[in-house]
Amino acid sequence: MIETKDVYFTYPNGVEALKGVSLLINDGEFVAIMGQNGAGKTTLVKHFNGLLKPTKGEVLVDSINTRETSVAKLARNVGFVFQNPDHQLFCESVEEEIAFGLRNFGFEESLIKKRVDWALNLLDLTKYRQTSPFLLSGGERKRVALASVLAWDPKTVVLDEPTIGQDHRQKEKLRQFIVQLNTQGKTVVVVTHDVEFVAESNPRVVLMSEGKIVADGLAEKILTDEALLTKASIVPPQISQIFLQLSDLGFPANIIDVYQARDVLLKRLEARRK
Amino acid sequence: MSMFSGFQFRKISTPIHNLDPRIKFIFVIVIFAVAIMFNEFLVLVVLFFAHIPIVLVAKVQREWIRSMRGAAFLATIIFVTNLVFSYIYGGYQLAPWILENAIALTLRFVVLVESFSIFFLTTSPDHLGLALEQSHIPYEFCFAFTTAVRFVPVLAEEAQTIMDAQKARGLELEKGNFLKRIRNYIPILIPLIVSAIRRSLELAEAMESKAWGAIKKRTNLYELKVRKGDYILITLTIVMLIIAVYVRLYLSIPSLTSLISH
Numbered sequence: 083m084i085e086t087k088d089v090y091f092t093y094p095n096g097v098e099a100l101k102g103v104s105l106l107i108n109d110g111e112f113v114a115i116m117g118q119n120g121a122g123k124t125t126l127v128k129h130f131n132g133l134l135k136p137t138k139g140e141v142l143v144d145s146i147n148t149r150e151t152s153v154a155k156l157a158r159n160v161g162f163v164f165q166n167p168d169h170q171l172f173c174e175s176v177e178e179e180i181a182f183g184l185r186n187f188g189f190e191e192s193l194i195k196k197r198v199d200w201a202l203n204l205l206d207l208t209k210y211r212q213t214s215p216f217l218l219s220g221g222e223r224k225r226v227a228l229a230s231v232l233a234w235d236p237k238t239v240v241l242d243e244p245t246i247g248q249d250h251r252q253k254e255k256l257r258q259f260i261v262q263l264n265t266q267g268k269t270v271v272v273v274t275h276d277v278e279f280v281a282e283s284n285p286r287v288v289l290m291s292e293g294k295i296v297a298d299g300l301a302e303k304i305l306t307d308e309a310l311l312t313k314a315s316i317v318p319p320q321i322s323q324i325f326l327q328l329s330d331l332g333f334p335a336n337i338i339d340v341y342q343a344r345d346v347l348l349k350r351l352e353a354r355r356k
Numbered sequence: 357m358s359m360f361s362g363f364q365f366r367k368i369s370t371p372i373h374n375l376d377p378r379i380k381f382i383f384v385i386v387i388f389a390v391a392i393m394f395n396e397f398l399v400l401v402v403l404f405f406a407h408i409p410i411v412l413v414a415k416v417q418r419e420w421i422r423s424m425r426g427a428a429f430l431a432t433i434i435f436v437t438n439l440v441f442s443y444i445y446g447g448y449q450l451a452p453w454i455l456e457n458a459i460a461l462t463l464r465f466v467v468l469v470e471s472f473s474i475f476f477l478t479t480s481p482d483h484l485g486l487a488l489e490q491s492h493i494p495y496e497f498c499f500a501f502t503t504a505v506r507f508v509p510v511l512a513e514e515a516q517t518i519m520d521a522q523k524a525r526g527l528e529l530e531k532g533n534f535l536k537r538i539r540n541y542i543p544i545l546i547p548l549i550v551s552a553i554r555r556s557l558e559l560a561e562a563m564e565s566k567a568w569g570a571i572k573k574r575t576n577l578y579e580l581k582v583r584k585g586d587y588i589l590i591t592l593t594i595v596m597l598i599i600a601v602y603v604r605l606y607l608s609i610p611s612l613t614s615l616i617s618h
């Protein structure tokens with residue numbers, strides 16, 4: 083459980099990036115944090131594992147105040163995958179890279195081997211076991227970074243812009259993977275600009291703007307609220323754009339997903355035919 | 357890495373910021389020379405505190421404190437090494453002058469960092485480039501230099517992100533003995549170097565595609581002018597240098613230890 087209580091954060095250069103954020107993320111939730119550039123999303127999630135400490139207010143992770151513990155202790159439970167994998171890869175082989183975190187957390191050597199095998203397999207990287215991470219493609223490096231965090235099986239996973247620079251197939255795989263993590267009981271927090279990605283997984287959406295939370299609710303509600311989205315400079319998914327324009331024909335306005343849309347349309351056609 | 361943030365330029369207008377970078381650079385060089393000329397504690401303390409009015413006028417105290425804090429780690433190493441070696445050299449006796457000497461040599465380092473940091477904190481990279489060009493240094497060198505300076509903050513920011521990313525994977529920089537601590541920085545240095553190299557290659561390509569060096573004779577939008585403040589500073593600098601040389605040659609500076617023991 084992660085709870086922020088009226089959190090303010092000011093960077094050393096004086097930029098006030100968070101202005102009173104209160105948010106409760108329960109165990110097993112799937113949350114997408116959205117909002118325009120500079121809204122404070124990255125700043126907020128960096129509070130979840132103690133990388134940043136609030137200037138005012140407090141952050142509780144499993145009822146422990148982040149001020150009273152270390153990043154290393156928090157990171158054991160809150161895995162954080164940074165946007166750019168190049169900011170963390172440094173080992174000679176993918177295998178070593180994945181073992182790095184496990185060694186830091188003091189896992190036994192035999193357990194490390196098991197967890198590495200497991201993570202390699204999970205992200206389809208087994209064939210790159212001995213390869214240098216620097217020789218892999220961008221998408222593959224991203225997967226190595228993800229594997230290196232999932233390897234220690236943190237209870238919560240925070241992903242900052244996981245879909246950037248991924249082709250459609252990788253993105254879909256990643257999406258299914260993230261959803262699967264969540265169904266297996268992990269708390270998942272995703273920071274993203276990708277509306278289609280959010281629309282297809284229908285998580286809880288927390289919308290931020292200028293350091294504050296401006297909306298919080300299910301994706302199908304937030305992604306179909308035109309006034310809100312304009313304010314946060316987000317374009318609704320194409321499917322919901324169509325349904326918003328068709329709403330005076332009696333179509334529901336809260337459709338964001340292609341499969342849902344298909345069902346609604348089929349039902350309508352069926353009714354016509356009769 | 358906080359030592360780098362002591363070199364980050366912030367655009368504001370103060371008498372110090374508006375000085376001609378060439379004159380400021382001469383000032384820094386003279387400070388350098390004076391700091392090297394003396395290894396007496398008293399002189400170095402004076403040099404150290406002489407910077408504080410400049411810091412205040414330039415309104416960079418926050419950055420200055422950060423750069424001093426950043427220098428603390430290296431300063432400690434210098435202090436300990438000096439102490440240990442002069443202890444061994446002095447026949448395993450811990451005399452007060454050994455301590456004073458070690459402090460003085462540490463202060464010398466701090467003064468060097470201090471004056472360089474103030475120079476970079478108050479000089480925009482563009483002015484620096486202009487200053488070099490107007491000193492008839494070939495443009496290639498000027499460009500390389502300004503680029504290097506401009507990328508310091510970028511690199512510092514990147515170092516911070518990398519550090520965060522590795523801490524999030526359980527890296528504890530402060531853990532272990534001295535050697536282990538140095539080794540702790542490997543996971544930060546490697547990504548930093550790799551990305552710096554990658555960035556420099558990208559920069560070269562971007563420059564080529566913008567026809568860098570296509571025209572031999574370049575013109576500038578802005579020109580640097582030497583103004584009243586600059587004359588004052590250069591005069592002060594020269595006076596300081598003369599006094600320093602005079603004192604070095606003709607006077608002897610008492611050590612703090614001898615002053616106290618009298």
Ligand SMILES: Nc1ncnc2c1ncn2[C@@H]1O[C@H](COP(=O)(O)OP(=O)(O)OP(=O)(O)O)[C@@H](O)[C@H]1O
Binds near residue numbers: 097098122126
């Ligand atoms: N290290 C830093 N130092 C100073 N200011 C920063 C730093 N990082 C971010 N900021 C500022 O804090 C504000 C919030 O930044 P943040 O990175 O949290 O936004 P974001 O919502 O993640 O944006 P994006 O969508 O572009 O990733 C911005 O105004 C930014 O300029």
Ligand SMILES: [Mg+2]
Binds near residue numbers: 123124125
């Ligand atoms: Mg961000």
